[in-house]
Amino acid sequence: MDIQLKRGLLDVCVLAAIKDEDSYGYQIIKDMKPYVEISESTLYPILRRLEGAELLTVRNAEHNGRLRKYYHITPLGLARIEEFKEEWKELLSIYEFVTKEGVRNEEE
Amino acid sequence: MKKNEFLSELRERLTGLSEADLNRSLDYYTEMIDDRMEDGIPEDEAVAEVGTPAVIAEEILKEMPLAKLMKARVKPKRKMTVWEVVLLVLGSPLWLSLLITLFAAVLSLYIALWSVVISLWAVELALAGTALVGVVALPVSLIQGNVWAGIALLGAGIFAAGLCMFGFYGCLYVTKGACLLGKKLFLFVKRCFIRKEAVR
Numbered sequence: 001m002d003i004q005l006k007r008g009l010l011d012v013c014v015l016a017a018i019k020d021e022d023s024y025g026y027q028i029i030k031d032m033k034p035y036v037e038i039s040e041s042t043l044y045p046i047l048r049r050l051e052g053a054e055l056l057t058v059r060n061a062e063h064n065g066r067l068r069k070y071y072h073i074t075p076l077g078l079a080r081i082e083e084f085k086e087e088w089k090e091l092l093s094i095y096e097f098v099t100k101e102g103v104r105n106e107e108e
Numbered sequence: 109m110k111k112n113e114f115l116s117e118l119r120e121r122l123t124g125l126s127e128a129d130l131n132r133s134l135d136y137y138t139e140m141i142d143d144r145m146e147d148g149i150p151e152d153e154a155v156a157e158v159g160t161p162a163v164i165a166e167e168i169l170k171e172m173p174l175a176k177l178m179k180a181r182v183k184p185k186r187k188m189t190v191w192e193v194v195l196l197v198l199g200s201p202l203w204l205s206l207l208i209t210l211f212a213a214v215l216s217l218y219i220a221l222w223s224v225v226i227s228l229w230a231v232e233l234a235l236a237g238t239a240l241v242g243v244v245a246l247p248v249s250l251i252q253g254n255v256w257a258g259i260a261l262l263g264a265g266i267f268a269a270g271l272c273m274f275g276f277y278g279c280l281y282v283t284k285g286a287c288l289l290g291k292k293l294f295l296f297v298k299r300c301f302i303r304k305e306a307v308r
Contacts, residue, residue, distance in 0.1 A: 025136065026143035040140050040158050041167040044133070048171070064146065068139055 010038060012084045014046050015055060015077045022059075022070045047071065055080055111141050114155045121165035125172075133168055170298065177301055214297060218290060225286045228279050232272060239269035 013036060017028045025043060032038050050056045055077035060067045115134055122130055137158060144154035158164075169177060196203075242265010249258025 024143070025140055026147070040137065041164045044136055044168070045171040066139075066142060067135075068143075069135070 010036070010042070010046055011050060011055075012081060013038075014043070014050065015073060015081055018056060018071045018073050019078065019081060022072045024068050024070050028071070050077070109152065109155050111138070111145075111151055111155055114141070114158075114161060117161040118165060121161055122168065126176075129172075129176075137164065169301075170295075174294075174298055177298060214293065218293060221286050221289060221293075225279075225283050228275075228282055232275050232279050235268045235272035235275060239265045239272055241265060242268060 013032055014028060017023055017031045023031070025040070025047070029038055029040070029043060047056075047058075051058055053076075054074055056074060057072045059070050059072065061070050062068075115138060118137065119130065119134060122133060125133075140158050141151075141154050144157060145151055149157070242261050242263075245261035245265070246258045249255065249261060
């Protein structure tokens with residue numbers, strides 16, 4: 001898949017993974033796995049970028065005697081997901097047009 | 109590979125990064141390995157699943173802004189001795205000019221690339237202009253009573269219009285190529301800084 005496109009999609013996927021409740025790195029990867037494979041080294045810059053853009057915030061929480069980073073979605077992050085859904089509708093109608101058999105059939 | 113080996117190798121490969129950046133990266137990968145082990149995956153396997161330090165370090169360095177990266181790479185790993193400082197200062201006419209030359213060379217490459225693109229678009233614009241003039245010239249020539257000149261100009265105009273349409277796609281293609289090449293050039297410069305580290 002086109003790298004730029006996939007990059008943008010992964011951003012939204014990560015946001016979706018923390019949409020309902022805060023999550024941590026490994027959990028995000030596990031949750032995404034059935035749908036899209038993502039490696040640690042790919043996830044890392046995405047999290048940094050999303051944090052920089054204030055789409056999510058990070059907090060440290062103790063877990064089994066060590067610190068774990070939990071990611072929390074911001075209103076801006078939720079808005080990004082909604083934006084994506086709207087964009088997707090447009091893409092779907094383009095897809096429909098591209099895959100349709102016989103563009104002119106209905107007119108004739 | 110054990111977790112500690114992994115972390116110290118990663119630290120080694122990322123030396124020069126600011127303490128905050130370094131710790132953030134190390135914390136992230138520590139957590140990833142710990143979480144895997146907690147999930148019941150043996151240490152060696154957990155480390156292997158996360159990736160090799162070489163690949164991870166390159167990934168991290170590639171994401172860094174160029175300015176930050178250069179600062180990180182240029183920073184010496186140990187304190188310089190007085191003599192080294194003196195030599196560095198005395199040698200500045202040499203290495204400074206070499207460095208400037210290198211930058212100038214890369215910059216001129218970049219400018220040359222875009223000059224080609226700009227000149228192509230200029231030709232394209234000129235063709236469009238010719239086409240327009242050709243069309244306008246016909247009625248003007250007719251009024252002046254010079255029918256043949258008008259037709260010749262119209263012909264030239266149509267010819268230019270055809271070339272213009274044809275050339276448009278060529279220009280678009282070249283511009284896209286130039287964008288890509290520019291990006292590659294930029295990445296190449298970045299890579300020079302990363303590679304230097306890997307070879308050492």
